[in-house]
Amino acid sequence: MPELPEVEITRRGFADRIAGAHIQSVRLGQPLRWPLGIAPAALTGRLVRGVRRRGKYLLMDLDHGVLLLHLGMSGRLHFWRDLEGDVPLMAPLPPLPPLPPLPLLPPLGRHDHFELRTDRGHLRLTDPRRFGAVVYAERETADPAAKLLHGLGMEPLSDNFDVQSFYAALHQRRAPIKQVLLTGDVVVGAGNIYACEALFAAGIRPTLRAHRISRARAQRLHTAVREVLARAIERGGSSLRDFAHVDGQLGYFQLEAKVYGRAGQPCLICGTPIRQLRQGQRSTFYCPQCQK
Ligand SMILES: [Zn+2]
Structure with a gap:
């Protein structure tokens, strides 16, 4: 997709x-x-x-x-x-x-x-x-x-996506943060692979309930979401003919994914095996050591 x-x-x-x-x-x-x-x-x-x-x-x-x-x-x-x-x-x-x-x-x-x-x-x-x-x-x-x-969340790469609004919106959600990102009504664009990667970059456990995320960690996640998406656009834009894509789920970005699709492989930061779990209908990948 x-x-x-x-x-x-x-x-x-x-x-x-x-x-x-x-x-x-x-x-x-x-x-x-x-x-x-x-x-x-x-x-x-x-x-x-x-x-x-x-x-x-x-x-x-x-x-x-x-x-x-x-x-x-x-x-x-x-x-x-x-x-x-x-x-x-x-x-x-x-x-x-x-x-x-x-x-x-x-x-x-x-x-x-x-x-x-x-x-x-x-x-x-x-x-x-x-x-x-x-x-x-x-x-x-x-x-x-x-x-x-209607109901679309903030645009992640626009100036309207500011830390304060992001934190305030997360503070009102009791669902796990990964689910909140996927739903797209707080911020759009964090599809499954991008949500996993952003949460890893921010050091946040995907199952953590959104309203329990501190302001400092919300700031890290805000930065991570923007960077992950900007990087994917940059990669895609510079290598249009290099996609390994079949039906869209596993795109060029997966080539540099740090947790997505890496269950059982060592975390690139700490060496702990990456874990996989199901949230909703989707697979989540995370490092149990780096993400709290
Ligand atoms: Zn780790």
Whole structure:
């Protein structure tokens, strides 16, 4: 599943290129998770102002309205030009083996379920499992956008994610800290691997109840969450073609994971075997010595 870093890398791959483009047409394939919510022809002629990210949603601002894009479990966005001799402007994410140059935009494939043709290039969503979606809203604060974005926690890499707010929010949760991070209603983006790694970096036991975390430790966790996600984006952005990815769960970041997927192996700091346990439906990895 694409996590926040992959979504952010995807955004950076085409946001600057599509900003200022005019929509020429929209084509749909099979139904995605939610309906588009507007007649495709109604989008023709609209201007793409830019692409932002909120959690794992990409928000494409138009001169009138906004398109929310979500990659679901298996979605990938590609950005193409269809000039003769051109190649895709953006590698598929997670990347496949290098693609041969394509003289023309290929016809819609069986897993291509959304295509936005513009005068700057064509954005295509390929999504075999169809849990992804492209949804139109009149504005971000109107449904269905408002409903989809409601309840998302703070953006970990934004200035709004400050230590005081983080500590205050944790102080009100009695669930284990790992669960609180995964839920995403305090801070978004700390998916399973990132939550495990951030808790290790902060020296916090994943089962510790959130409201029992001191201010000093909340500060360390705040720093760790930001660093882990920033590092993943940096790694992904600099090695787009090196992902060992199959279906998104075990990405490039796992190559440098210190606890995730390392059950029974020695902790890189103290040598104690890394332990694994189940929390909710997910595996948690931690060092019983370094994390209290
Ligand atoms: Zn250790």
